[in-house]
Amino acid sequence: MTGRTGEGTKTVAKALAVLGCFRGGGELGVTEVARRMELAVSTTHRLVTALVDAGFLEKSPVSSRYRLGGALAEYGQIAYRQHKIYLVEPHLEQLATTTGASASVAVRHGNDAVLLGTSRWREADGHQLQGVRLPLHASALGKALLAWSEPSEDELARLPFTDGTDRAPTDPAELAKELARTRERGWAFNDEELAAGFRTIGIPIRTAEGTARFALGLRGTTGLMIPERVPFFADLAKVTATEIAAVLFAHE
Known part of the structure; x- marks a missing residue:
């Protein structure tokens, strides 16, 4: 029984890893996913098929390649409501309008x-979009x-x-100092x-105990976020x- 459970857990982990290949928002073929995952094409095809059946992936009728499916939009809306982001958005827009930069909240x-x-x-965002997942050490x-x-x-x-x-911290000691x-x-x-x-200011959104459960970001081009403006922008972001x-x- 334990062996079956272990195999099932590995299969779920592989399926989630396959899904992670689509974080960039583009379309991928089974062979491309297999290469990224270092899996056999047959194994990858089974995993992709299971994800399609669950609605997490869908096959493009034009390209016959795969992309993120509509079921994820449902889960995204659930997370959106659970984290009360709809209450946060007016504050993000006000800060962005005031500064001309892009404001965001992250967990x-x-x-x-x-x-x-x-x-x-x-x-102010330019034409280079920011990803949805950002590495902790460099953001x-x-x-x-x-x-x-x-x-x-x-x-x-x-x-x-x-x-x-090459401007990001490269080891734990450097990051600890930062x-x-x-x-x-x-x-x-x-x-x-x-x-x-691009430069970004990060402000902790802290609980009553002082822990940062969320963070507020203010991102703009180096032309907008010149050194003389950064402290002023940081003060505005702290208020937000x-x-x-x-x-x-x-209610906590």
Whole structure:
């Protein structure tokens, strides 16, 4: 019985990993997925078929390739309501309108900060879109989530330091110093560490106990977020983070 359970768990893990291949939002063929997963094509085809049957993937009638399915939209809406993002969006829009930058809110999931909500696109975003999952070590949102959660040395050591530009922290010691600076000044900063030409300020959205359950990000081009403006933008974002915390944690 234990063996069957173990095999079932491995199959579920593989299926979820296959689903993860589609995070970029594009279409993929079975062979491409198999290559990325380092699995046999036949095995990959069975996993993809199961995901299609569940509605998590769908086959394009035009290209015959696969893409994310409609069932995920349903789960996304459920998460949207559970995290009360609809209450946060007006605050994001107000901050974005005031600064001309893009505002977002994120939560930690494993080694990444996952965006739950973002203000509407504006010219300050440029044409390079920000991903939905951002590495903790190289993103302002991730640093804010880490800095106010008191991570241990072992936790920092387990983080991958593979993503980001050459401006991002490259090891746990460097990141620990950056997190100490972040706590001291009260906000996190990503200075072209994920994408050249873009800077992001990260502010913790803290519970009454002081833990950062969410983080607020303010992202713009280096032309908009010049060094002289960054502290002012950070102060505006802090006010917004306080307002969002009051909304999210009102009944706790």
